Amino acid sequence: MMKAMVMRQFGGIEELRMENVAVPTPGEGELLLKTSYAGVNPVDWKIREGFLASALPHEFPLILGWDVAGTVLSVGEGVSQFSVGDRVYAYTRKPTVQWGTYAEFVTVSESAAALTPHTLTDAQAAGVPLTALTAWQGLFDFAQLKAKQVVLIHAGAGGVGGFAIQFAKSMGATVITTATKAKHPYLVDLGADIVIDYSTEDFAQQVRELYPEGIDVVFDGVGGTTLARSFDLLKPKGVLVSIVDTPDVTVAQEKNVKAGFVFVAPNGAQLAHISALLDSHTVKALPVEILPLVRAQEAHVKSQSHRTVGKMVLEVAIPCVSM
Ligand SMILES: NC(=O)c1ccc[n+]([C@@H]2O[C@H](COP(=O)([O-])OP(=O)(O)OC[C@H]3O[C@@H](n4cnc5c(N)ncnc54)[C@H](OP(=O)(O)O)[C@@H]3O)[C@@H](O)[C@H]2O)c1
Structure with a gap:
């Protein structure tokens, strides 16, 4: 089992509750990541409120979050680009909104993932992909x-x-x-x-x-x-x-x-290119405000204010791989 911020219906921040749920299994071409940090994006609260209910297929119980930085824990069949222990980050959007990154573990298609820039902390990296x-x-x-x-x-x-x-x-x-x-x-x-x-x-x-x-x-x-x-x-x-x-x-x-x-599409190849720009200091990571996963409700209030600077990320677990 894993801890995750779970929603059982659309609504206000009170719908975000920490629960124990089953750890997802990586399918063909997927990685199972141990989440270090989950990025917070305005789309998270827009989904939570139900504003995108008719636009995006979804299922409850639903775990929000599309951005992740973490470590590869296991790989599904056919994965060729990543190995167990790799530090990776990704914009993980899937066809159905259900298994997001506000959780200790998350699966992601390897085609959406890239190696985390070695010059960035996992907290900084989680603010990048989307x-x-x-x-x-x-x-x-x-x-x-x-x-x-x-x-x-x-x-x-x-x-x-x-x-x-x-x-x-x-x-x-x-x-x-x-x-x-x-x-x-x-x-x-x-x-x-x-x-x-x-x-x-x-x-x-x-x-x-x-x-x-x-x-x-x-x-x-x-x-x-x-x-x-x-x-x-x-x-x-x-x-x-x-x-x-x-x-x-x-x-x-x-x-x-x-x-x-434009509705952003997951793209690991573009993200790898962005990693290179970050590692060469051509561009820099944005300032991040870190909140623990348990304070996801507060993160949503801040994001919904439209006033945040840079990025907000949720700390899910301390990275288990040293930089
Ligand atoms: N289509 C897509 O694929 C996609 C992808 C990502 C994001 N989005 C959407 O794009 C929007 C921006 O996303 P984000 O992640 O950058 O949001 P964000 O981080 O929440 O943006 C916050 C910033 O917006 C500024 N702001 C608010 N109203 C403004 C205005 N009228 N004029 C100029 N600046 C203003 C604020 O600066 P001030 O306090 O100085 O006003 C604040 O610092 C959101 O609505 C998000 O849902 C869409």
């Missing part, structure tokens, strides 16, 4: 961001924004980002060229004054009116990618821009 892959797939797979282009990244102080800023800079792009004033030094430290306080300034007016000819890419981590108002900032043939809402295709056609919603 957010970094989202930034990567949005900026490069969808928007095809290139050197010397100008990109506006909304919500730079969040988990996704922190990686998006760094990836865009490492590609040679100019980065504009948005956050409240107190977070500006943090964003400049991550590499942002221009930071706009969206709470006291009109971000659209600021960008238009700086780039009257328009910018190349908007990466939207806010949605709603922020997304809608971003269309006007793009050059013709520019790209608007949102990770929160689906952009209006009619507006996109009228403005002659490409616009779309």
Whole structure:
């Protein structure tokens, strides 16, 4: 048996309860990991509340959590890339939401996993996979961001924004980002060229004054009116990618821009590439706030506030492999 934060129905934080449940068995092509840390993402509380009930197949009892850093305990048939004892991390989303990472043990497809960057602690690593892959797939797979282009990244102080800023800079792009004033030094430290306080300034007016000819890419981590108002900032043939809402295709056609919603997909090969960027110090891990698994309810309250900087991770077990 293992300890896990289990939900028996959708609802408030009180639905998160520590229980003893059976340890999952790794299937073909899967690894069984001993979890060191589970990353917390806004999608966790969105699932908990039932906001994604019709979008994502799910089954109860349900264990939340899609990010993990841990150690390989055993491997299923056909696993070829990883061995028992390896330090790995992963964005573990499966077709059905049920066996997540808020647990002492979790299975993950080897195609979703990568070796943990040797320069990172397991706590830092657990904050990487989902957010970094989202930034990567949005900026490069969808928007095809290139050197010397100008990109506006909304919500730079969040988990996704922190990686998006760094990836865009490492590609040679100019980065504009948005956050409240107190977070500006943090964003400049991550590499942002221009930071706009969206709470006291009109971000659209600021960008238009700086780039009257328009910018190349908007990466939207806010949605709603922020997304809608971003269309006007793009050059013709520019790209608007949102990770929160689906952009209006009619507006996109009228403005002659490409616009779309990206839902991050697990991808071990991309994560291995991101590991190399972290180990070479091309990008750095985001600051992490660590809470024990037993305080998952508090982590959800903080995440739901939309105000956290960097990442929050839940300590499940002290890593059993030395670095
Ligand atoms: N589609 C996908 O695959 C995918 C993947 C990952 C995340 N997401 C979604 O993308 C969003 C961001 O995710 P995340 O993990 O980065 O969230 P997060 O870490 O919770 O983001 C928190 C940050 O957002 C900033 N923020 C909040 N409202 C803002 C606004 N109106 N303008 C600018 N910044 C604002 C806050 O800074 P201030 O306090 O300075 O405002 C805060 O530091 C969430 O809704 C999440 O569910 C989607």
